[in-house]
Amino acid sequence: MDNISIRQIYQTCLIIRLFEERVVALYPEQKMRTPVHLCLGQEAIAAGVCFHLKLKDYLFTTHRCHGHCIAKGVSLRAMMAEFYGKQTGLCSGKGGSMHLVDPERGIVATSAIVGGGIPLAVGAALSVKLKKEKRVVVVFFGDGAVDEGVFYESLNFAALKKLPILFVCENNFYATNSTQESRQPLDNIFERARIFGIPGFRCDGNDALKVTNLAGRLVAKVRQQKGPMLLECRTYRWKGHVGPDCDSEKGYRPKDEIDAWIRKCPLKKLEKYCLKKRILTIEGIEEIRLKLSKEIDEAVEWAQEGPLPLKADVTQNVTYGD
Amino acid sequence: MPWTKVAVDHATGELSMNAGPGNGRLLTYGAALREAQYQALKRDDRVFLMGEGVDDSGGIFGSTLNLHKDFKGRVFDTPIAENALTGFINGAALTGSRPILVHMRMDFMLLSFDQILNHAAKLCYMSGGRVRVPWVVRTLVGRGWGSAAQHSQSLHAFFMHMPGIKIVMPSSAYDAKGLLLASIADDNPVVFVEHRWLYDLKTDVPKDEYLIPLGKGFVRKSGKDVTVVALSLMVLESLKAADSLKKEGIDIEVIDPRTLHPFDEEIVIESVKKTGRLIIADQGWKSGGAAEIIAGRLCNKIRPYLKSDIGFVTLPDAPTPSSPALEEGFYRNARDIVSCVKETLR
Ligand SMILES: Cc1ncc(C[n+]2csc(CCOP(=O)(O)OP(=O)(O)O)c2C)c(N)n1
Numbered sequence: 001m002d003n004i005s006i007r008q009i010y011q012t013c014l015i016i017r018l019f020e021e022r023v024v025a026l027y028p029e030q031k032m033r034t035p036v037h038l039c040l041g042q043e044a045i046a047a048g049v050c051f052h053l054k055l056k057d058y059l060f061t062t063h064r065c066h067g068h069c070i071a072k073g074v075s076l077r078a079m080m081a082e083f084y085g086k087q088t089g090l091c092s093g094k095g096g097s098m099h100l101v102d103p104e105r106g107i108v109a110t111s112a113i114v115g116g117g118i119p120l121a122v123g124a125a126l127s128v129k130l131k132k133e134k135r136v137v138v139v140f141f142g143d144g145a146v147d148e149g150v151f152y153e154s155l156n157f158a159a160l161k162k163l164p165i166l167f168v169c170e171n172n173f174y175a176t177n178s179t180q181e182s183r184q185p186l187d188n189i190f191e192r193a194r195i196f197g198i199p200g201f202r203c204d205g206n207d208a209l210k211v212t213n214l215a216g217r218l219v220a221k222v223r224q225q226k227g228p229m230l231l232e233c234r235t236y237r238w239k240g241h242v243g244p245d246c247d248s249e250k251g252y253r254p255k256d257e258i259d260a261w262i263r264k265c266p267l268k269k270l271e272k273y274c275l276k277k278r279i280l281t282i283e284g285i286e287e288i289r290l291k292l293s294k295e296i297d298e299a300v301e302w303a304q305e306g307p308l309p310l311k312a313d314v315t316q317n318v319t320y321g322d
Numbered sequence: 323m324p325w326t327k328v329a330v331d332h333a334t335g336e337l338s339m340n341a342g343p344g345n346g347r348l349l350t351y352g353a354a355l356r357e358a359q360y361q362a363l364k365r366d367d368r369v370f371l372m373g374e375g376v377d378d379s380g381g382i383f384g385s386t387l388n389l390h391k392d393f394k395g396r397v398f399d400t401p402i403a404e405n406a407l408t409g410f411i412n413g414a415a416l417t418g419s420r421p422i423l424v425h426m427r428m429d430f431m432l433l434s435f436d437q438i439l440n441h442a443a444k445l446c447y448m449s450g451g452r453v454r455v456p457w458v459v460r461t462l463v464g465r466g467w468g469s470a471a472q473h474s475q476s477l478h479a480f481f482m483h484m485p486g487i488k489i490v491m492p493s494s495a496y497d498a499k500g501l502l503l504a505s506i507a508d509d510n511p512v513v514f515v516e517h518r519w520l521y522d523l524k525t526d527v528p529k530d531e532y533l534i535p536l537g538k539g540f541v542r543k544s545g546k547d548v549t550v551v552a553l554s555l556m557v558l559e560s561l562k563a564a565d566s567l568k569k570e571g572i573d574i575e576v577i578d579p580r581t582l583h584p585f586d587e588e589i590v591i592e593s594v595k596k597t598g599r600l601i602i603a604d605q606g607w608k609s610g611g612a613a614e615i616i617a618g619r620l621c622n623k624i625r626p627y628l629k630s631d632i633g634f635v636t637l638p639d640a641p642t643p644s645s646p647a648l649e650e651g652f653y654r655n656a657r658d659i660v661s662c663v664k665e666t667l668r
């Protein structure tokens with residue numbers, strides 16, 4: 001991978017990190033009245049996979065969607081405005097943080113029903129194939145979604161029709177407060193694809209370069225009409241399932257488990273690598289950080305200043321075109 | 323299949339039905355559906371058709387027969403995975419296709435409620451109107467021949483509760499074609515409920531494509547004494563009832579709303595202004611069913627004109643039984659409509 005690409009991936013990880021940290025900082029003001037599922041600690045997967053996507057490629061995600069949307073190029077200010085419930089928000093205040101949609105960037109729907117986005121993505125891939133378009137579809141989902149029947153129904157069909165789709169499971173070992181262990185007999189998500197003849201791979205989701213390399217190979221194969229692929233990325237979320245707090249205080253997860261994962265910070269790891277290989281300098285990093293923080297300042301300001309939707313708009317958009 | 327035979331017996335009686343403008347070209351309801359899909363598939367590359375058994379030798383009682391040969395790759399069989407299939411049409415519709423999914427029985431749609439109610443119904447809304455979900459789910463309801471509780475249910479009322487879903491229930495071949503073409507052209511998810519016992523009914527069907535607007539009811543028979551709002555197969559039963567009541571000097575008006583959502587309130591209100599009496603005949607249950615929902619939305623508006631209580635011809639609140647003796651006590655037909663009319667007039 002060339003240095004420009006690595007810098008770009010670093011920048012994507014960093015902007016997601018700073019964006020989520022800003023949400024953490026502002027959330028207690030209680031002006032963002034929408035549940036936020038933060039992806040702090042999981043940034044490398046979004047950055048590494050989306051690095052290979054073009055504007056017209058489709059991306060489907062979940063309730064934990066901020067990082068994926070940012071990595072796909074969605075406007076920060078429109079996202080922030082949506083969190084603030086503004087008319088100027090990505091979905092005019094009708095979706096909130098869990099249903100980010102940006103059709104121009106290939107995000108046509110985001111479902112917060114666990115597993116719900118998986119068949120949507122397969123349907124999009126079917127559409128692409130029937131229309132003989134040159135696009136690929138990537139769908140992100142958690143280890144919890146693998147518990148749902150619709151996951152298997154979707155893999156079966158995607159394999160049957162050899163659809164252009166990459167399934168990316170972000171295995172953070174928890175679904176809300178339930179451990180993977182308490183829900184699944186075997187820790188083998190990537191292998192489950194293989195029973196449908198779908199090649200399944202696993203990688204360290206906190207290693208941005210590993211994710212980027214492997215995802216690059218898989219996306220390329222999907223682009224070459226080689227059929228669906230599945231990638232399981234192992235990672236960990238730093239915050240509670242929902243909201244800006246750490247959940248060790250509530251006893252949901254052991255503090256030392258969280259600390260151990262924070263020591264495996266994907267951003268730090270990449271930063272260290274970049275410094276060692278002289279891809280970036282400390283001053284360079286500080287410069288990027290400042291620039292991105294300013295972008296976020298600007299987004300927050302724009303979002304806070306925007307108008308609220310009108311109460312009367314509540315019944316608008318129930319059917320398309322109204 | 324035996325119930326095919328039953329259906330033939332029931333649906334080809336002598337009926338005087340005001341089915342719409344035609345040109346003397348008679349087609350069955352099943353053939354009209356097939357023709358609509360053929361024309362849509364032919365004209366519009368974005369349309370595709372899938373479902374369990376759409377390409378088999380029965381072709382969903384003829385309604386998809388051999389379409390897979392004319393439209394290779396765009397008409398295909400599917401795994402038995404109703405919820406995922408519905409997710410697939412959601413995803414395909416979101417990305418510029420206009421899919422049609424067929425369920426041989428409406429009962430099976432219960433497995434796809436998540437993708438219909440949590441997704442299709444609100445994807446447009448949640449996006450602030452930025453995306454659309456233009457699909458049609460064709461779903462058959464049937465009855466009789468001991469089909470029992472899991473192969474007979476007419477579950478259209480469930481969808482009336484949910485904003486964002488359109489519901490269509492054609493009762494003639496003319497409507498079957500025109501409403502299906504309009505449903506395919508619509509930019510929203512449409513649940514299209516077909517009654518198996520109507521499949522062999524013939525009415526005039528123009529050869530060219532035509533659209534019947536969703537939300538426009540139709541007066542099947544005009545009359546002055548009682549308004550009967552009838553859905554799907556109950557339209558036919560009401561027309562039979564009208565024939566027999568005529569002999570007793572009672573003149574009922576039969577209104578077919580054709581779509582439950584949107585619903586043509588105006589046509590019913592106008593009729594009740596004239597008759598002062600309203601009966602609603604549905605092939606679903608009474609409790610929380612289509613008839614109660616229709617009565618609920620109309621009652622304040624028609625109260626000044628009503629000369630008697632609203633009458634209901636609906637199923638008793640029990641699952642569908644199997645034995646013919648029990649089915650006799652379960653299903654409603656022209657006789658029940660006749661007695662309800664007389665009750666209303668008393
Ligand atoms: C069908 C359904 N069941 C339950 C929930 C409640 N819920 C929201 S997120 C979640 C856990 C999801 O875990 P996972 O898929 O691993 O994603 P993560 O939150 O870890 O990113 C649950 C159970 C839901 N949204 N949808």
Ligand SMILES: [Mg+2]
Binds near residue numbers: 173
């Ligand atoms: Mg998880």
